[in-house]
Amino acid sequence: MKGWESMSPECLFVLDNYNDYISGELDPDRVSRVEAHIRSCPNCEIFLGKASRIHGRTAGLLRVQAPQTLRKSISSLLEKT
Amino acid sequence: MNTKSENRLAFENEVMVNLDSMYRYALHLVRNQDDASDLVQETCARSLKATNRFKQGTNARAWLYAIMRNIFFNQRRAKSRGEIPSNWTDEVESGDQRFTGSVWPQPFEMFLRDMMREDIDKAMAMLSIDFRGVVLLCDVEGFSYAETAEILDIPVGTVRSRLHRARALLQKMLSQWFNEGLGVNES
Numbered sequence: 001m002k003g004w005e006s007m008s009p010e011c012l013f014v015l016d017n018y019n020d021y022i023s024g025e026l027d028p029d030r031v032s033r034v035e036a037h038i039r040s041c042p043n044c045e046i047f048l049g050k051a052s053r054i055h056g057r058t059a060g061l062l063r064v065q066a067p068q069t070l071r072k073s074i075s076s077l078l079e080k081t
Numbered sequence: 082m083n084t085k086s087e088n089r090l091a092f093e094n095e096v097m098v099n100l101d102s103m104y105r106y107a108l109h110l111v112r113n114q115d116d117a118s119d120l121v122q123e124t125c126a127r128s129l130k131a132t133n134r135f136k137q138g139t140n141a142r143a144w145l146y147a148i149m150r151n152i153f154f155n156q157r158r159a160k161s162r163g164e165i166p167s168n169w170t171d172e173v174e175s176g177d178q179r180f181t182g183s184v185w186p187q188p189f190e191m192f193l194r195d196m197m198r199e200d201i202d203k204a205m206a207m208l209s210i211d212f213r214g215v216v217l218l219c220d221v222e223g224f225s226y227a228e229t230a231e232i233l234d235i236p237v238g239t240v241r242s243r244l245h246r247a248r249a250l251l252q253k254m255l256s257q258w259f260n261e262g263l264g265v266n267e268s
Contacts, residue, residue, distance in 0.1 A: 071100060
């Protein structure tokens with residue numbers, strides 16, 4: 001991402017909104033505005049792509065599974081209760 | 082023969098479907114594998130006693146999380162238990178199955194993945210419990226800001242600000258991976 005001083009208002013808009021964009025919490029008008037800008041701004045496109053991948057990769061690696069022993073004990077609990 | 086109501090069967094299904102997710106949240110809270118299993122069991126036992134309050138079609142997962150969170154904080158208040166450093170990486174029992182395919186196909190990439198996962202664990206452990214909670218609920222479990230706010234009993238704006246701050250910290254702590262392109266060469 002460029003330094004603050006060289007950012008256009010649209011770049012700053014992306015910077016302000018990219019977290020909500022990644023979360024899927026941005027309203028449709030803002031999503032359109034972000035997507036319109038990244039089509040014409042390679043720096044913002046790279047920045048947003050990188051942020052999305054960091055988010056996706058981090059979340060993916062944190063998705064651990066419950067141990068089989070726990071799964072069995074919960075099944076047993078549900079059966080007996 | 083034990084005949085269960087339709088509501089009860091639906092609830093049991095929700096519990097089993099969300100078991101991995103509940104375990105992850107428990108790990109986040111207690112940071113210890115054995116205690117996490119205990120917390121999940123206690124949550125299930127308590128929720129079973131309240132299945133009459135469960136309505137099909139509602140967000141059972143959020144309800145289970147809220148019950149778990151209450152149990153955890155009540156237990157924490159009741160007794161002071163030292164926080165034991167956890168190793169989340171040990172919990173990824175079938176990681177190879179879940180990360181195979183085009184994402185991490187080669188031994189070297191698998192090595193990098195393990196290294197990265199270790200660093201992610203460390204980075205997460207360095208976050209405060211408040212920041213870790215929103216990362217887990219929003220980014221790992223996919224709850225909306227509103228659902229997360231309800232589970233944690235905090236305003237939506239607080240969820241948003243904590244998440245943004247936590248992500249920035251994680252990005253900073255993990256920047257070596259991403260700046261070197263090791264973890265971002267595929268989407």
